[in-house]
Amino acid sequence: MLQMHSRKGSTDVHEFEGMFIGLPAYFKVTSVIGHVFSVDFPAKYQDWSATDPIDLFQAPIQKTEANPKAHICRHLSQEAHGCSHLVLWLDCDREGENICFEVIQCTGFQANDARRKVHRARFSSVTGKDILKAMNCLVEPNKCEAFAVDARQEIDLKVGVAFTRFQTGYFQGKYGDLDSRVISYGPCQTPTLGFCVQRYLQITTFKPEKFWALRPHIMVDGYELQLEWERHRLFDLDVALMFQKLVLQDRILEVTDMSEKQESKGRPPGLNTVNLLKIASSALGFGPQMAMQLAERLYIQGFISYPRTESTAYPSSFDFKGTLGALANNPMWGDYVQGLLSDGYHKPQSGKDAGDHPPITPMRSANEDMLERDAWRLYQYVCQHFLGTVSPDCKYIRTKVEFSIGGEFFHCIGLHVTVKGFTSIMPWLAVSEKNLPQFAKGDKIEVSKVELFEGQTAPPDYLSESELISLMEKNGIGTDASISAHINNICERNYVQVQAGRKLVPTALGITLIRGYQCIDPDLCLPDIRGFIEQQINLVAKGEADHSCVVQHVLEQFKQKYSYFVKQIDNMDALFEAQFSPLADSGRALSKCGKCLRYMKYISSQPSRLYCGTCEEVYYLPQKGTIKLYKELTCPLDNFELLIFAMAGPEGKSFPLCPFCYNSPPFEGIDTLFGVSKTGSSGKLGKGTGMPCFLCPHPTCRHSLIAQGVCACPECNGTLVLDPVSAPKWRLYCNMCNCLVLLPQGAHRIATTRERCPECDSTIIEVDFNKNTTPLEDGATLHSGCILCDDLLHSLVEVKHGKSFFKRAGRWARARGRGGHRGRGRGIGKMDPKMSFRDF
């Protein structure tokens, strides 16, 4: 029904009977989980090193299921089977409209099919009244709005990924202490960072100035009162001194005017997500990510309404009485609520109606013991805010008394609250009472002291998270649902750090990036960049421009910006050079390079990698773990010294790897054919599953694994590894003596066992044949045999017929029969280019 998730975390189906367009009907109701599809590049463009980022601007894109494990598409297709009408109840915003068409696609409904009709329900809150109203005014889904989202997705993807890949490659390949795995760029995250850096630059370039202010003091009714100067402050000491002198010479103040004004402070409008996040950050100390998590949980538990909304206006159908009634017995606010119910609550201030969801309100009463501490604090705020919105405004009287002395004018202000209104439930917003003594026009009072206050202008503080959220909202950066994600993003990429008081302090990396954009193309980090994209796709949404024309037009502009950026990167690099250390000066010597045989340096800062200063090559390593030299062994494929990687955590698994193979896997496209794992049942080398024994040929796994002595060469006891030369003809190869061992072709899985061959004491391996790939007789599935003793294939085939090696009563026995045992090392030969191998 909605793009919201049901409580159980599954897309349940509810079924019932009722009336639809005047006829009895059988209804089925189900849901999706946000977008069904997400957009990405085809596999061909996924390899960073093989794709020039500029090609991404013209690359095709494809939609794949956003959450393949949830099988939403299949679910929708199955449930839609046999249905004659499809009613779409997704959020009434642009993204919701786009999801409508994703659902249409999955269900197989056609837009213009008279027999299977598609309807769109427009509603902004889930109340019986609104739902019935929407059901009676069904419309068609808006293709233009959905196309606008398609356009945004394509532009965001291409621009973001192209810049990110280029920057990452360029700077990570040069500096050793950037401390971020990815140097990302995005039309939302980069302007967000831009705001933080802009404030930082204001602070660092700030020049403090001295100023002076006259502050006369008077004694009235035994109290000392300090008066404010009409000139506020002056930046010239001599002039300030002159005024001080004039005032001191006069010594007598005269009350020139008194005024009283009734003023009021309005109750707040309804609470939307952005305001909730701001309060959570500034008053409760929760970051946006955490605030959203807490709010989501409160929503799932039924304590508050849907927490992702832009609207601050309540729908006209909102049931205030019911909501107040739900809180009437609350131990914290029960009395206040009952007061509102009996004295009459106020209609809330009119706010912004974005047409999405009602403001965030309490749905159910809770007390402190029912919730965790942080959840309670957030819930408490939601309740207080809601009660504030239906409370009277705060009213107060503001008194201003004006004085003159020596030709200069001064004043003081008094405040007296007459109606506390909503501030009694939101006390932190209260107007503070300030009493003044009685004055009368024409009163003459002697000054007790005329202070010349010396102050200094101060820079603003770092941008607070709450200020940043305001700036993002004002500039249309992100949505209610994504603002927290963008802030989190720039923290995770190590561009900013959250410091005390939730202030965002940019790091050297964040500052250098923004300064770099500023000197090449300031547009890249200005908030207008998002505005530009929004403005362009608005044309699509309104049906004023063609979707693909707009996409092409915008991408063409960004492509030009990209080319210019690449051309000018030296200017940005000059800033990096001044701030960061080149790879050659980073890290400590760890292992030897297989090309130049000199030590490479291990750079531990993110992303951890090895750098060979002689070859000027970078070899990335697996992240988030520790890396050590592995027994001083070298990889037989490329002579690089092997390393052992241990994943983080006390029980972190470890595996050996070759830094060269890890970066350029020696095999390609054979993952479905051949994977090695001691315990894994899938036959593929799962990350962290089982104990791998041979080089992993999986091109995406990239774990170059080497035999751990379990397959020893019978000639010299060296380690056997998969031979790369002969791929796809699988052979084992000994790096010590160049022995070759033939392996059966078409194996689906090869794994070592704990068994030893009774003939030669070598490790027995198990070979798993997939029926579809095996060249052997039909029905051959799993066989075991010694790879060293005899012709392996014979063993394998004949195991099936019980003729060769076979397992009997748990031990291996030598087979009798055709061929028999042909001596140790048959099937092993010296590495010889002319050597012909048996064709399995």
Add this chain to the structure above:
DNA sequence: GCAAGGTC
């Protein structure tokens, strides 16, 4: 490994 947008 990359964007931003849904949502858990």
